[in-house]
Amino acid sequence: QVQLVESGGGLVQAGGSLRLSCAASGLTFSSYAMGWFRQAPGKEREFVAGMNRSGGSTYYADSVKGRFTISRDNAKNTLYLQMNSLKPEDTAVYYCAAAVTRQSVVFTSQRSYDYWGQGTQVTVSS
Numbered sequence: 001q002v003q004l005v006e007s008g009g010g011l012v013q014a015g016g017s018l019r020l021s022c023a024a025s026g027l028t029f030s031s032y033a034m035g036w037f038r039q040a041p042g043k044e045r046e047f048v049a050g051m052n053r054s055g056g057s058t059y060y061a062d063s064v065k066g067r068f069t070i071s072r073d074n075a076k077n078t079l080y081l082q083m084n085s086l087k088p089e090d091t092a093v094y095y096c097a098a099a100v101t102r103q104s105v106v107f108t109s110q111r112s113y114d115y116w117g118q119g120t121q122v123t124v125s126s
Contacts, residue, residue: 002026002115004096009120016086016124022079022096022117029077030054032114033099033107036070036081038092038122045095049081050106059106064090086124093119 008020020036035050049060049070058070069082079096097113107113 002098004098004115004117006094006096006117006120009094009122011123011125012086014086014088014124014126017082017084018086018122020081020083020094020096020120020122022081024077024079024098027098027100027115029072030074031100031102033101033105033112034070034072034079035097035099035107035113036079037095037097037110038090039095039119040089040092043092045110047108047110048094050108051079052104052106053101054104057104057106059108083122086122088124088126091122091124093121095119 003025005023036048039045051070055072067085071080096117098115099107099113
C-alpha cells in the first residue's frame, strides 16, 4: 500500500522558513516523479514544485521561484520542500504527490499524479 506522509508544517512569521518532508512507503521511490502542491482556503489546489525521478530536473511555479527548493533523497524515500522568505500568501495546506513514470520528466498537472499525501498546514502570519 502506497503511503505519502507530509510533515514539517506549522505557523511562521512572514520572512521565515520552513522545511517540509514527505516520507514515501509502499513504492519504488526512484521510479516516481514527485511534486508539491498547495491549496489555500477558498482556492483550488495548485502546483508548487516538481522534480523528476533522479532529482536532476526541477520546475517551480512563478510564485515560489527563487524562494522554494524541492529536493529528494532516493535512499531515504523522502521528498523535501525548503521554503524561505515566506509570505502570508503562502498560507495553505501543502500536499506531496507521486507520479509513476519511465521517463525523466517533471509533471506540473495534478492529473499526472497517481498518489497523494494527506497534507500539512503551513500558516504564515504578517
